[in-house]
Amino acid sequence: MKVGLVEKPGSLRVMEREAPKIQKPDDVLIAVKRVGICGSDMHIFHGKNPFATYPRVWGHEFVGEVIEAGAEAGVAVGDHVVAEPISYCGTCYACKQGRGNVCTQLKVLGVHVDGGCQQFVVLPSKQVHKIAADIPWDTACLIEPFTIGAQSCLRGAVRPGDVVLIYGAGTIGLTILQNAKLAGAITIITDLVDDKLAFAASIGADYTINAKNENTYDRVMEITNGMGANVTIDAVCTKQSFEDAVKVTSAAGRVVEMSFNETPSNIAAFELTKKELDVRGSRLQTNRFPTVIDAFNQHQLKLDGFITAIYPISRMEEAFAYVDANGATVRKVLIDMETE
Numbered sequence: 001m002k003v004g005l006v007e008k009p010g011s012l013r014v015m016e017r018e019a020p021k022i023q024k025p026d027d028v029l030i031a032v033k034r035v036g037i038c039g040s041d042m043h044i045f046h047g048k049n050p051f052a053t054y055p056r057v058w059g060h061e062f063v064g065e066v067i068e069a070g071a072e073a074g075v076a077v078g079d080h081v082v083a084e085p086i087s088y089c090g091t092c093y094a095c096k097q098g099r100g101n102v103c104t105q106l107k108v109l110g111v112h113v114d115g116g117c118q119q120f121v122v123l124p125s126k127q128v129h130k131i132a133a134d135i136p137w138d139t140a141c142l143i144e145p146f147t148i149g150a151q152s153c154l155r156g157a158v159r160p161g162d163v164v165l166i167y168g169a170g171t172i173g174l175t176i177l178q179n180a181k182l183a184g185a186i187t188i189i190t191d192l193v194d195d196k197l198a199f200a201a202s203i204g205a206d207y208t209i210n211a212k213n214e215n216t217y218d219r220v221m222e223i224t225n226g227m228g229a230n231v232t233i234d235a236v237c238t239k240q241s242f243e244d245a246v247k248v249t250s251a252a253g254r255v256v257e258m259s260f261n262e263t264p265s266n267i268a269a270f271e272l273t274k275k276e277l278d279v280r281g282s283r284l285q286t287n288r289f290p291t292v293i294d295a296f297n298q299h300q301l302k303l304d305g306f307i308t309a310i311y312p313i314s315r316m317e318e319a320f321a322y323v324d325a326n327g328a329t330v331r332k333v334l335i336d337m338e339t340e
């Protein structure tokens, strides 16, 4: 079978490897159909992911068809499935709170262990979720990114009628937007690129702000009659965006951070106390797959235009180069594992 590797930072390679076999009764052998390239895969490629080790089969966003299933796997041959890329210990403090996404022993497919860019993969059944067979493979590959948006809305405790401000109309910002809309929120989204804001508006953003031309704080206060956003979700992830988020969020509101930025932000404790703000991190996802799969199965999301390009596995290097060259406008680039 063909396998796509990041051999070491800056070096990609497609190679032949023996296909894996089922070992345990809850194992599932999957013929991988599509793999999505994520910003974090680009970080692994560029040697900027502190958790990655090399060489690594990349890919944490992938879907495929069950080829063989162990007796206790709970899925059947022919089922269409999406992979849940995280595994965790189940016994540490975070796991006991039902938050395996921040487990001390967390392992992410394609980061700590080999991922989905291989034509066949074996996963334990708890990392395999069945999806409706009428969802096209390309579309199904968006399920994992949408779980990331769902997690940030969960962490922000987004409720119907809440004003949700999203910093950044990139792929993650767009998945947050749609999850917030599903939850019944009024959404405001910012970016520096008009085309990205236009796309956000076309899939349901109630207000868009180009932060290059407009003052985000002033616009949000105008839209909300001085209240501020009830939930601010930061997918821009700079020192400044965290500071701005705290200022623009309303009393009793929530600030959700998705940043791995290590530069300290200047935030006065007073801002948090005065408004009794909750500041929460959002990392990966926990138990979001069933909810997001439901939304996909019931066609509740606007997914047209999300896929920017699809490359066969043999042209994997070109796909990465394309993402590098078009970072500002790429939404999702996929690798087609069926076509060599």
Ligand SMILES: [Zn+2]
Binding pocket: 038, 039, 040, 060, 061, 145
């Ligand atoms: Zn991703």
Ligand SMILES: [Zn+2]
Binding pocket: 088, 089, 090, 091, 092, 093, 094, 095, 096, 100, 102, 103, 104, 105
């Ligand atoms: Zn744990």
